Structure formats: structure tokens, C-alpha cells
Amino acid sequence: xxxxxxxVRLIEDRCQGxxxxxxxxxxxxxxxxxxxxxxxxxxCIDCGECIRHCPAxxxxxxxxxxxxxxxxxxxxxxxxxxxxxxxxxxxSIPVILCALQRLGFDQVVEVARGAMLVSRxxxxxxxxxxxKRPAISSACPAVVKLIQxxxxxxxxxxxxxxxxxxxxxRLARTEAVKNAGVSPDKVGVWFITPCPAKxxxxxxxxxxxxxxxxxxxGMSAIYGDMLKAVSECGAQTGEFPKTASxxxxxxxxxxxxxxxxxxxxxxxxxxxxxxxxVLEQIVMGRLKNIEYIELLSCDGGCIGGPLTVENHFVAEHxxxxxxxxxxxxxxxxxxxxxxxxxxxxxxxxxxxIEPRPVMRLDEDxxxxxxxxxxxxxxxxxxxxxxxxSCGSPNCxxxxxxxxQGIASETDCVFKLRARVRDLxxxxxxxAEKLPPPLDKK
Amino acid sequence: MTSDQxxxxxxxxxxxxxxxxxxxxxxxKRMLQQIGVKSDIIRRIAISAYEAEMNVIIHAQRGTIRxxxxxxxxxxxxxxxxxxxxxxSLAMKEGYSTAPDHIREMGFGAGMGLPxxxxxxxxxxxxxxxxxxTRLKVLIRH
Numbered sequence: 310x311x312x313x314x315x316x317v318r319l320i321e322d323r324c325q326g327x328x329x330x331x332x333x334x335x336x337x338x339x340x341x342x343x344x345x346x347x348x349x350x351x352x353c354i355d356c357g358e359c360i361r362h363c364p365a366x367x368x369x370x371x372x373x374x375x376x377x378x379x380x381x382x383x384x385x386x387x388x389x390x391x392x393x394x395x396x397x398x399x400x401s402i403p404v405i406l407c408a409l410q411r412l413g414f415d416q417v418v419e420v421a422r423g424a425m426l427v428s429r430x431x432x433x434x435x436x437x438x439x440x441k442r443p444a445i446s447s448a449c450p451a452v453v454k455l456i457q458x459x460x461x462x463x464x465x466x467x468x469x470x471x472x473x474x475x476x477x478x479r480l481a482r483t484e485a486v487k488n489a490g491v492s493p494d495k496v497g498v499w500f501i502t503p504c505p506a507k508x509x510x511x512x513x514x515x516x517x518x519x520x521x522x523x524x525x526x527g528m529s530a531i532y533g534d535m536l537k538a539v540s541e542c543g544a545q546t547g548e549f550p551k552t553a554s555x556x557x558x559x560x561x562x563x564x565x566x567x568x569x570x571x572x573x574x575x576x577x578x579x580x581x582x583x584x585x586x587v588l589e590q591i592v593m594g595r596l597k598n599i600e601y602i603e604l605l606s607c608d609g610g611c612i613g614g615p616l617t618v619e620n621h622f623v624a625e626h627x628x629x630x631x632x633x634x635x636x637x638x639x640x641x642x643x644x645x646x647x648x649x650x651x652x653x654x655x656x657x658x659x660x661x662i663e664p665r666p667v668m669r670l671d672e673d674x675x676x677x678x679x680x681x682x683x684x685x686x687x688x689x690x691x692x693x694x695x696x697x698s699c700g701s702p703n704c705x706x707x708x709x710x711x712x713q714g715i716a717s718e719t720d721c722v723f724k725l726r727a728r729v730r731d732l733x734x735x736x737x738x739x740a741e742k743l744p745p746p747l748d749k750k
Numbered sequence: 751m752t753s754d755q756x757x758x759x760x761x762x763x764x765x766x767x768x769x770x771x772x773x774x775x776x777x778x779k780r781m782l783q784q785i786g787v788k789s790d791i792i793r794r795i796a797i798s799a800y801e802a803e804m805n806v807i808i809h810a811q812r813g814t815i816r817x818x819x820x821x822x823x824x825x826x827x828x829x830x831x832x833x834x835x836x837x838x839s840l841a842m843k844e845g846y847s848t849a850p851d852h853i854r855e856m857g858f859g860a861g862m863g864l865p866x867x868x869x870x871x872x873x874x875x876x877x878x879x880x881x882x883x884t885r886l887k888v889l890i891r892h
Contacts, residue, residue: 594800674821
């Protein structure tokens with residue numbers, strides 16, 4: 310499996326050891342040990358739920374910063390369309406692109422351009438016979454990783470194309486080499502990201518050997534600088550033409566992708582726990598009649614990413630306003646032709662996405678069964694309150710930890726209290742018993 | 751250490767208890783995953799368990815679903831007290847259903863339950879007495 314990288318980290322001195330994060334983690338990857346949250350690295354899918362729910366802001370995503378640009382001769386920014394939702398629709402896309410470039414980039418390439426290309430190939434793919442129904446969008450890396458970990462039987466339902474950001478990165482690098490005459494390895498391609506999962510997907514790509522993206526910079530980290538630059542860019546637009554249509558930009562909000570791929574019978578689900586539920590339904594064979602399912606880890610889609618700034622309802626409202634205006638302006642613009650874009654998709658680089666069976670109790674099936682037996686027996690004796698005070702997310706997870714030998718039954722405060730009571734009772738009973746020579750009764 | 755009866759998971763099922771529908775099969779599925787059974791096998795077991803569980807909830811008064819997991823196979827026994835099945839070979843036909851309209855409106859009762867279970871399983875045995883109940887036993891090899 311190789312070394313595993315994930316982007317969500319703990320800022321230790323901020324962690325108060327509360328149990329909020331453990332209970333929101335969809336893969337039960339977190340335990341509280343020694344008063345601090347401990348992430349089981351292999352289980353983390355970088356959905357960012359813990360970042361969202363930590364009251365002490367002790368969870369963060371490892372991302373790159375603007376200072377990393379110095380390592381390259383030529384730098385390209387790849388803004389996710391969700392970036393546009395961080396600004397009022399009065400701020401035009403060209404102004405946003407201008408502001409971004411002012412932060413130190415030589416070039417800006419919209420990820421929405423990549424989204425247009427990917428929309429086209431997905432639209433064609435869905436028309437082919439023999440596609441596993443429902444076809445599942447592979448654009449959200451947290452969802453792909455959830456499927457690897459918990460629903461490996463659905464991997465073959467995933468759309469077998471690179472996500473828009475990878476396609477945009479290929480484009481960006483090729484264009485930089487052509488236009489600026491720099492060698493490919495001197496070009497830094499930076500994704501302006503709404504989420505930690507994309508950061509991870511760069512270091513450990515899903516479905517390809519090597520990412521074309523150099524690094525990821527969180528939206529929230531550059532938001533302040535961008536605000537300043539937006540006012541400096543003023544009304545200047547000429548230099549930064551819009552390059553993507555509303556279909557590409559629409560990928561930022563839930564349902565945008567589905568609209569762009571022109572599928573009919575579709576389902577859009579966002580929020581990682583809802584996604585989890587729906588994947589379970591697919592496994593049970595209940596959604597076979599659906600053609601295409603768009604699954605997004607964050608509420609509202611990418612605009613709800615943990616590294617965004619604006620409240621996701623506000624951002625969605627702004628985004629929909631922007632999209633409506635674009636749609637009116639661009640009436641009649643079609644997605645690109647298949648022939649023109651095929652070379653840009655990097656189809657030859659695609660690899661099969663392998664399962665990651667990290668939920669199993671042991672690699673040896675008979676040992677796993679023994680542990681399962683202990684787990685079932687233990688769970689029956691636990692109070693079932695799922696309070697999380699033991700440091701595991703719920704009673705079932707504690708039973709699992711006990712079976713794995715990394716926790717004990719007395720970690721449960723209720724079991725401990727009961728033991729103390731029994732012990733006290735026994736001491737009391739013994740105290741009553743005097744040796745016969747002393748017993749006057 | 752695993753006992754000769756295998757690892758047992760047992761759940762009670764009740765008529766029209768749609769709130770809990772699918773819970774038993776979901777728990778069985780998760781356990782199989784933790785044990786490390788291959789995912790395509792798990793899917794067959796989960797679908798069998800789910801369809802059988804729904805049958806009890808839709809048609810019967812009450813029942814139980816009991817999964818016995820062994821290293822090489824999973825056996826599921828579903829027993830219910832209910833109307834029973836008058837003509838089993840008819841019930842095994844795809845599309846044949848006795849589910850009332852209000853159940854079909856919920857998207858269930860398409861007449862695919864038993865045929866689906868039979869397709870997913872390696873061994874399939876059904877016994878039923880009208881007005882007493884039904885006992886379904888399936889075996890799926892890992």
C-alpha cells in the first residue's frame with residue numbers, strides 16, 4: 310500500500326481533549342488519548358468534518374503558502390470555481406482572476422475550464438452501454454476515499470476520468486511551457502483549494518501515478534490579500550478574459566456537475582454522512598434505476614469546503630446569482646467537442662483505484678473472527694450510551710478497541726463506577742465480618 | 751476461540767417497522783467488512799439479508815434474522831410468524847408480488863425479493879406454512 314499521506318493534522322496545544330471530533334468522523338478514525346485527539350492516519354479520508362466541528366480550532370489542514378512560489382521560475386494559480394463564491398457577484402470573474410495573479414502568480418488558469426472538458430467526457434461516457442449503474446462522480450476526493458475504505462464494491466461505479474483540477478493542471482503546465490518558454494519542472498502549478506482532501510489528492514493521487522499539480526493553497530489563507538487586490542484591480546477586465554462557461558463554474562455548487570454532464574435520472578447528495586447513507590443504499594441494490602449520482606463531501610458542495618471563508622449558504626446564494634447571470638450572457642454556448650479535448654485528458658495516465666480495507670480487524674480472517682467475537686461479547690456489556698467519554702467515538706468503537714487490545718473495559722466510566730461500587734460493597738461486607746474471638750454477638 | 755456455531759448476529763423484526771428497516775442487514779454487512787470478507791461476497795450477503803429483512807417487515811407479523819458467520823461461509827436464517835406463502839414457485843417468479851398498494855407506493859414489493867435472494871446465494875431453502883409463517887435459510891460461501 311506504500312506510505313499513506315493525509316492532510317488533516319492536530320494542533321496539539323490547542324486540543325482540549327473533548328470528544329467532538331471523534332463523534333463526527335465518518336470513518337471513526339479519531340480517539341482521545343492522553344487528553345489529545347489522535348488520528349488513525351490510515352483511516353482519515355480528509356473530509357474535514359473534524360476541522361469543522363472542533364470548538365478549539367485544533368484541527369487544521371497542511372497546505373502550501375505563497376512563499377512556496379519562490380521555488381519555481383514560473384507560477385500558475387488554479388482557482389477552484391468555489392473561490393468565486395467567496396466574493397459578491399458584483400466582483401466579476403476577471404477581477405477575481407486579476408486579484409489572484411497580483412498575489413505573485415505569472416498566470417491564472419480557471420479550474421472551471423477543466424470542468425468543462427470533464428463534463429463533456431462524462432456526458433459521452435454515460436451514454437455508453439455497459440456503464441455500471443448508478444455511475445458515481447469521482448470529482449470529490451473525500452468521497453472516493455470513503456468508497457475505498459467503506460464501500461470497495463462500488464469502486465467500479467466511479468467515473469474513470471481525472472477530476473477537473475487535474476485536467477486544468479495539465480493544461481496550465483503545457484500552456485506555461487509553450488507561452489513562457491520555461492521547462493516543465495520549473496513551472497509551479499498551485500491549486501487554490503476549498504478543502505484538505507484536494508491537498509492529499511496531490512501528494513497521493515487517486516487513479517493516477519503522479520499529479521500535475523505542484524501544491525495547494527487554502528482559500529482562507531489568501532483571502533485577506535485577495536480582498537485588498539480586488540479593490541486594486543478595480544474595473545480592469547481586458548487582460549483577464551473569462552475562459553470558462555457557466556457549466557464549468559457551476560461545479561462549485563451541489564448539482565452543478567450533474568447539470569453540466571447533462572444526465573437525466575440523477576441524484577445529488579452532499580454532506581459526508583448523507584453520502585455514507587446513500588452509498589449503503591447503492592450497495593443494497595436499491596438505486597440501480599439511477600443513471601448518475603453526484604456525491605460531495607461538503608454541505609452545499611465545494612463552496613462548503615472547510616478552507617472556504619464565506620458561510621456556505623451565503624456562498625451558494627452568491628454563486629447561483631452569478632451562474633444565472635452567466636447563463637443569460639452565454640446562451641447557446643456548448644460544451645467543447647470530444648475530438649478537440651481528448652489529448653488534454655491524460656486518459657493514458659489513469660490507474661485503477663484500489664480498495665483500502667482499513668476497517669477490518671485483522672489481516673488474518675480467523676484472527677479477525679476471534680476479535681469480532683470479543684467485540685460482540687464486549688458490546689453487550691457496555692452501557693450503549695455512546696457518550697464518548699472513553700475516548701472512542703461510541704460504545705461499538707470501544708468494543709472494537711478492546712478487541713484490538715488498545716483499550717480496556719474500565720475505560721468506560723460507567724463500567725468503572727460499577728466496579729468501584731461492587732468493590733466498596735465487598736469491602737463493606739468484609740468489614741462486618743469479625744474473627745470469632747472478637748465477635749461478641 | 752470462535753465457537754462452532756460461528757459468530758452469531760441476531761435481530762428481531764416487526765411488521766411495518768420501516769424506521770428500523772435495513773438496520774439488521776447493515777449491521778451484518780459492517781461486521782463482515784470488519785472480518786475481512788471479500789467485498790463482492792459481502793454485497794451478495796447484504797442484499798440477501800436486506801431483501802429477507804424487508805419481506806418480514808412488509809408481509810409478516812414478527813420474525814428474526816440470524817446470521818452465523820464462519821471463516822468460509824455465512825448462513826442466514828430468517829424466521830417469521832405471518833401469512834406464509836401459498837405457492838412458493840409462484841413467489842420465486844420475478845415480478846410476482848402480493849404486497850399491497852401502499853407498500854408498492856413506497857418503492858417496495860416489486861416482486862424481486864425472493865428471486866434476488868436466490869440469485870445471490872449458494873444454497874437456498876424455503877419452507878412455509880400458510881397462516882403460520884415462513885423459514886428461509888440461505889448460505890453464501892466466502
